[in-house]
Amino acid sequence: MIRNSIRFKASILYTSVLFVILVIFSGVLFSVTRYVLYQGLDDELRLKSSEIVNILKSYEKLSRSETPHQHLLNKLLGIEDRARLIVDDLWRSDMDALNLKKDYIVILDFQGRPIIRSQNFDAETARVFQEQLPLSVDFMVLKNIRKTGRPFRALNLPFLYNSRNLLVIQIATPMDAVIRMLNQLLYFIGIGILVILGITSFMGGFFTRRILRPVLNVTRIVDNISHKDLNRRIPEMAADAEMRQLIRSCNAMLERLEKSFAHVNEFSSHVAHELKTPLAIIRGEMELALSRTREPAEYEQVLQVSLEEVNRLIRIIKDLLLLARLDYNPDVFQFEKIHLTAFLEEIYEYTHILAEQKGLFSELRLSPAFQASPNQSVIEGDKLHLRRLFLNLINNAVKFTPKGGKITVSLAVSGRSAEIRVADTGVGIAEKDLNRIFDKFFRSGSQKQAEPGSGLGLSMARSIARAHQGDITVHSRPGEGTVFGVILPVIFSVPDNN
Amino acid sequence: MDVLVIDDEQKIRKIFSSLMQQQGFSVRAADSVAAAYDMMLDDPADLVLLDINMPEVDGIFFYDIATTFCKKSKFIVTSVYALADQRQMVPGADAYYDKSDSLAELVRKVRHLMPSSEQPVRG
Ligand SMILES: Nc1ncnc2c1ncn2[C@@H]1O[C@H](COP(=O)(O)OP(=O)(O)OP(=O)(O)O)[C@@H](O)[C@H]1O
Ligand SMILES: [Mg+2]
Numbered sequence: 206m207i208r209n210s211i212r213f214k215a216s217i218l219y220t221s222v223l224f225v226i227l228v229i230f231s232g233v234l235f236s237v238t239r240y241v242l243y244q245g246l247d248d249e250l251r252l253k254s255s256e257i258v259n260i261l262k263s264y265e266k267l268s269r270s271e272t273p274h275q276h277l278l279n280k281l282l283g284i285e286d287r288a289r290l291i292v293d294d295l296w297r298s299d300m301d302a303l304n305l306k307k308d309y310i311v312i313l314d315f316q317g318r319p320i321i322r323s324q325n326f327d328a329e330t331a332r333v334f335q336e337q338l339p340l341s342v343d344f345m346v347l348k349n350i351r352k353t354g355r356p357f358r359a360l361n362l363p364f365l366y367n368s369r370n371l372l373v374i375q376i377a378t379p380m381d382a383v384i385r386m387l388n389q390l391l392y393f394i395g396i397g398i399l400v401i402l403g404i405t406s407f408m409g410g411f412f413t414r415r416i417l418r419p420v421l422n423v424t425r426i427v428d429n430i431s432h433k434d435l436n437r438r439i440p441e442m443a444a445d446a447e448m449r450q451l452i453r454s455c456n457a458m459l460e461r462l463e464k465s466f467a468h469v470n471e472f473s474s475h476v477a478h479e480l481k482t483p484l485a486i487i488r489g490e491m492e493l494a495l496s497r498t499r500e501p502a503e504y505e506q507v508l509q510v511s512l513e514e515v516n517r518l519i520r521i522i523k524d525l526l527l528l529a530r531l532d533y534n535p536d537v538f539q540f541e542k543i544h545l546t547a548f549l550e551e552i553y554e555y556t557h558i559l560a561e562q563k564g565l566f567s568e569l570r571l572s573p574a575f576q577a578s579p580n581q582s583v584i585e586g587d588k589l590h591l592r593r594l595f596l597n598l599i600n601n602a603v604k605f606t607p608k609g610g611k612i613t614v615s616l617a618v619s620g621r622s623a624e625i626r627v628a629d630t631g632v633g634i635a636e637k638d639l640n641r642i643f644d645k646f647f648r649s650g651s652q653k654q655a656e657p658g659s660g661l662g663l664s665m666a667r668s669i670a671r672a673h674q675g676d677i678t679v680h681s682r683p684g685e686g687t688v689f690g691v692i693l694p695v696i697f698s699v700p701d702n703n
Numbered sequence: 704m705d706v707l708v709i710d711d712e713q714k715i716r717k718i719f720s721s722l723m724q725q726q727g728f729s730v731r732a733a734d735s736v737a738a739a740y741d742m743m744l745d746d747p748a749d750l751v752l753l754d755i756n757m758p759e760v761d762g763i764f765f766y767d768i769a770t771t772f773c774k775k776s777k778f779i780v781t782s783v784y785a786l787a788d789q790r791q792m793v794p795g796a797d798a799y800y801d802k803s804d805s806l807a808e809l810v811r812k813v814r815h816l817m818p819s820s821e822q823p824v825r826g
Pocket of ligand 2: 597600601658661662663
C-alpha cells in the first residue's frame, strides 16, 4: 500500500481510533475485574476470620479450662494432638470447607503476643507480619503484604473472647491465583487488541478499496482518453452522489477540451488555407512566367501580383500573432485612463479622412444627454489597442459602403457603461452571417471577391473589447446598413472644468 | 478538349486558365458554383478543375450534383488542402491537386486523365 494514499490514511485512522477505544475499554474492564477479584479475596478473608472466631466462641462453654482454643485451633489446622478425639465430624467438615491449608493464621493478645499460631507460622512469617501488618486493636485492617516475594492479602481483625479478653486474629492468604488470573486477562486483552486491530485494518483497507473503486474506474477511463477520442464520456450510472459530481466535472472538462480541440483543428486548417492560397498564387505566377520568355511588362505584372500576395501573407501572419497575443497574453494591454470625448474626436478624424477619400459622408454624434451635462466620461483602456479596434470597424464601414453613403460615429453613456457606435449605410450583412462575422477568417461570400481582407479584423476587435471587460454588438439589414456597437465600462464621470 | 476552371480566387483562375491554354485546351472559368453550374448545363466540359473552399456553395456540393449529370466529365479537385484531406472531403474524384504544388504536377495529372487520342499541342 502506498503511504500517501487515501486507503493507507483511512486504515491508519480506523486502526488508531479503534486502538484508543479498545485500550480504554480494556483498561476499564481490567480494573473492574481486579476490583471484583480483590473484593472476593477480602470477603473470603473476612469470612474465614469470622468463622474461626465463631468456632472459638462456640467452644467457650465447652471448656473454660486452660487454653481450649489452642487444641481447637490445632484441630482446625489439622494438627494431630490428643484433643482430636473430641472433635466431631461436623467440625471437621466445617473447617475443611474453610480451606485454610495455605493460609498463615495467628491469634494475638492485645499486646501483640502470639497466643495461637497455625503450624506453618514460622519465625520468618512472624517477622513479616510484624513488619508489614502492624497490630491494630481498634480497627479491622486489610492489606497487601509480601513474603519472600510472594504477594499475600492480609487481615487484622480484633475481637472479644469470653466477653472480656481483647484478642486479634491476623490471617494472610496467598494472592497467586488472583494475580495469575489477572495476568491471564491482561494477556488475552493484549492478544485480543492485536487481533482486532489486524482484522480492522484489513477490513478498513478492504472497504476503502471498495469505496474508492469508482475512482479507479474513472481514472482508468480518463487514462484511456486521448486526443483522438475526446468525444468519449465517463458513464455516470450507478455511481454514488459524490462520484457523480466528480464524473460530471470530468465530463464537462472533456467537453470543453473537445470543443477547443475542434476549434484548434478548424483554426489551423483555416490558417493553412489562408496562408497557402497566396503562396500558391506566387508560385503559379512565377512558374508560368518562367515557362517561356516574356515581355518585361509581363514580368512586372508577375512581380506586382507576387508583391500583393506577399503583403497579404505578412498581414495575415501579423494579425494572427496579434490575435494570439490578445487572446492569451493579457500583459500586452497597458491600461490608462482615457477621456472618451477626446478619444472619440481622434477616431472621428480618421473616419472623416477615410470616408472623404472614398466619397462618403461622415458625422460625429454625441447623445444629447451627454452633450448637455458638462461631464467627461473616463474609461480605463489601452489606447493603442482601442484605436486598432475602432480602425477595424471604420475600415469595414468604409470598405462595405458604396460611394455616396454615410458613416456615423456616435457615443451614448448610460450609468456605468459607454456605447460607441460605428454605423454605415452600406451593403449590410445577411442574417445567416451575423453570428459568424466575428469568427476568424470569416468573410461573407458576396464581399469576398470584391474587397480584400483576411477576415481577422472583427475577431481582433472583439478580443480587444473583451479584454476591456466590454463587448461588441452588431445590427444589420442587408442593403440598408450596419451598426457596430462597442460597449465599454466607464470608471467614473468627472465634472468637465474646461 | 475543353477545361472549366472553378475558383473564387481571381488570380488562381487566371493562372490555371493561362496554363491550360498553354497546353492547347480551350478554357472557361467560373468564379462560383452557381456560374459553373450554368456553364456545365450549357455545355459540359471534358475536364473540371474544382476548388473546394468557396463562399456560398462549396465545391463538394458542386461535385455531387455535377457528377450525376455530367458522367463523361473528369474532375480534378484543386485546393490548398493536403491531398489526403481532399480525398476525404471529395471522395471519388479523378485526381487531386494541392495548389501549392508545382504547375508541372498539375499538367502531369491532367495529361494522365486525357484520352491518348487527344494529345495536346504544345504551346
Ligand atoms: N460594416 C460592414 N458592412 C457589411 N459587412 C461587414 C461589415 N463589417 C464586416 N462585415 C462582414 O464581416 C466580414 C468579416 O469582417 P472582418 O473585418 O473580420 O474581415 P475583413 O474586413 O473581410 O478582413 P480584414 O478586416 O481582416 O481585412 C467581412 O468580410 C464582411 O463580410
Ligand atoms: Mg475588416
